[in-house]
Amino acid sequence: MHFELSADHQARKAFGIELGTTLNDSLAAAPHDRTWPHAAWTAAAKAGLTGLLIPESYGGQGGDALGAAATLEGLGYGCTDGGFCFALGAHLWGCAMPIALFGTEEQKAALLPGLCDGRMVGALAITEPEAGSDAFHLRTGAQPTAGGYLLRGHKTFITNGPIAGVTLVLASEEPARGAHGLAGFLLEHEAPGSTRRGPVAKMGLTTAQMGELLLKECFVPATRRLGDGRLGMAIFSHAMEWERGLILAPVVGAMQRQLERCIAYAQQRKQFGRPIGQFQLVATKLVDMHLRWEQARWALYRFAWLKQQGRSAFREAAIAKLTISEAWIASCQDAMQIHGGYGYLSETGLERELRDALAGRIYSGTSEMQRQVIAQWLGVG
Numbered sequence: 001m002h003f004e005l006s007a008d009h010q011a012r013k014a015f016g017i018e019l020g021t022t023l024n025d026s027l028a029a030a031p032h033d034r035t036w037p038h039a040a041w042t043a044a045a046k047a048g049l050t051g052l053l054i055p056e057s058y059g060g061q062g063g064d065a066l067g068a069a070a071t072l073e074g075l076g077y078g079c080t081d082g083g084f085c086f087a088l089g090a091h092l093w094g095c096a097m098p099i100a101l102f103g104t105e106e107q108k109a110a111l112l113p114g115l116c117d118g119r120m121v122g123a124l125a126i127t128e129p130e131a132g133s134d135a136f137h138l139r140t141g142a143q144p145t146a147g148g149y150l151l152r153g154h155k156t157f158i159t160n161g162p163i164a165g166v167t168l169v170l171a172s173e174e175p176a177r178g179a180h181g182l183a184g185f186l187l188e189h190e191a192p193g194s195t196r197r198g199p200v201a202k203m204g205l206t207t208a209q210m211g212e213l214l215l216k217e218c219f220v221p222a223t224r225r226l227g228d229g230r231l232g233m234a235i236f237s238h239a240m241e242w243e244r245g246l247i248l249a250p251v252v253g254a255m256q257r258q259l260e261r262c263i264a265y266a267q268q269r270k271q272f273g274r275p276i277g278q279f280q281l282v283a284t285k286l287v288d289m290h291l292r293w294e295q296a297r298w299a300l301y302r303f304a305w306l307k308q309q310g311r312s313a314f315r316e317a318a319i320a321k322l323t324i325s326e327a328w329i330a331s332c333q334d335a336m337q338i339h340g341g342y343g344y345l346s347e348t349g350l351e352r353e354l355r356d357a358l359a360g361r362i363y364s365g366t367s368e369m370q371r372q373v374i375a376q377w378l379g380v381g
């Protein structure tokens with residue numbers, strides 16, 4: 001059993017750090033003016049980030065799960081814009097990866113190159129006004145018609161929705177079959193009968209634009225029903241597995257950056273004639289932050305290692321999602337407290353990290369739902 005990243009994976013983390021750092025300048029304005037940072041996205045795409053794990057034959061980077069985790073961990077260390085990192089995760093795990101896993105040859109050839117090279121951003125639309133945690137009871141319907149399907153419904157909380165070139169929409173073909181009647185549909189930009197709303201204002205992750213989709217007799221050609229056969233439940237499960245397992249990889253890097261920053265501050269800031277780090281009550285916070293970062297890393301790499309072996313990791317995905325998101329919130333609070341009044345000022349960026357972190361308890365299934373998944377594995381719940 002190895003507890004170290006290989007030299008290649010360490011190089012990938014270093015690459016992610018360098019790239020993330022260079023993106024910061026072009027991202028500086030994005031959270032304030034709420035515009036989509038095309039230049040940063042294009043730069044990330046040029047460096048291969050928008051095609052991580054997508055086969056090279058479709059324009060992606062290929063690579064392995066550990067390498068993707070290391071690159072994204074590095075990105076989160078270097079890039080201080082949590083919203084941008086989150087938008088990238090939604091694009092990769094919510095849209096590009098399901099197409100790579102389930103798409104027909106024609107779908108992969110038609111859509112993946114544009115998703116990988118930065119021309120298109122991907123999104124995943126599952127949530128509806130009446131179907132959040134209870135996603136399998138969604139109401140959006142897909143009715144067969146000549147040459148395709150008519151989609152009717154209302155999708156909400158779609159990360160990347162307002163700017164997406166491709167949105168993977170989960171809809172019900174056969175409501176009587178419940179979750180087994182679901183299918184995925186690849187909606188391209190400006191599909192007739194679809195109306196986008198947004199971006200909606202939200203608490204954090206500001207660079208990641210969120211929107212809604214109204215589908216009124218929206219025609220989707222049969223060639224854009226994802227994959228062959230009744231795959232809706234499998235698409236949902238696998239998208240959630242990858243998303244829950246890797247969406248918080250950049251956060252693990254951000255936790256390391258935040259910890260180093262707090263240590264430096266605690267060594268330099270003096271009160272009562274001593275660096276505040278010498279007070280046990282402050283040092284303990286730093287120790288707790290370190291422990292959380294270690295636990296978050298293990299959870300991330302345990303998931304990535306299993307996927308590297310081609311194994312199923314639904315439980316480990318839930319553990320990674322729950323562990324990292326809750327650890328990040330607790331550490332953001334400690335970081336603010338260590339910085340005292342300065343931590344509360346927007347200019348230090350720590351309050352922004354806390355606002356970003358709070359979303360982690362909700363997206364890709366709430367913390368309660370992750371606990372529910374783990375409880376089922378334990379034979380309870």
Ligand SMILES: Cc1cc2nc3c(=O)[nH]c(=O)nc-3n(C[C@H](O)[C@H](O)[C@H](O)COP(=O)(O)OP(=O)(O)OC[C@H]3O[C@@H](n4cnc5c(N)ncnc54)[C@H](O)[C@@H]3O)c2cc1C
Nearest residue numbers: 124125126127132133157158159359362363364365366368
């Ligand atoms: C930043 C962000 C990005 C998002 N991006 C996307 C996206 O790209 N695509 C997409 O489709 N959706 C997205 N979502 C939506 C997200 O997946 C849902 O908000 C989430 O699944 C919860 O659904 P809900 O908001 O309807 O809450 P509800 O399901 O109504 O839950 C409300 C509360 O009840 C609790 N609860 C519900 N059922 C149970 C239960 N059985 N046991 C215990 N507690 C329960 C929940 O944990 C929560 O605390 C995003 C959300 C956020 C905040």
